[in-house]
Amino acid sequence: DIQMTQSPSSVSASVGERVSITCRASQEISNWLAWYQQKPGKAPKLLIYAASTLQSGVPSRLSGSGSGTDFTLTISSLQPEDFATYYCQQTNSFFPLTFGGGTKVEIK
């Protein structure tokens, strides 16, 4: 299985700050990575696929980058609605699909 490791596991930040979350794959996955956002009590929501392609309706302050084994999700200017937990997922069809452990973005 491909293991996905996210860091940090949590981050405290203020509205307007720039936040970056990293995700590392245990083997090379090209750009086959997705990011999801989950708010408390809600289902996850797809934000980004193919490492950097924003899903329709996702605000442009979110961006994804990376290739190979190292990936980053960046929120350029944190807004109140961005406080949530974020998960990366490798999308390779050598199953199983696997998620990172999650990063909780909290209000400072």
Added chain:
Amino acid sequence: EVQLVQSGAEVKKPGESLKISCKGSGYSFTTYWIGWVRQMPGKGLEWMGIIYPGDSDTRYSPSFQGQVTISADKSINTAYLQWSSLKASDTAMYYCVRHEVVPAAIQDHYYMDVWGKGTTVTVSS
């Protein structure tokens, strides 16, 4: 509007059987893989497996192979997740998820573009 509507919360005893459902609408149900993701209380997301309703091709995560059964009835646009004998450790939220597939040269790639609201399963004596 593309939707996945899941069945309601369940409370069961250890050893009981259970089948939860997920009805798709607003898209061609038979041409998208649909699967299940588990989230145990306070924990992260775990991919369980998927089914292609068009031909019932099914793939499981090794962690869940033999523990659950994924099925689908394409005549009513519904996918299922079932247990024959529940354990307390099956207590979790279960999400039904549509998988978008991007074909590629060596292997295809799957990401999860539509999620149901989740079904809570509680197993307790």
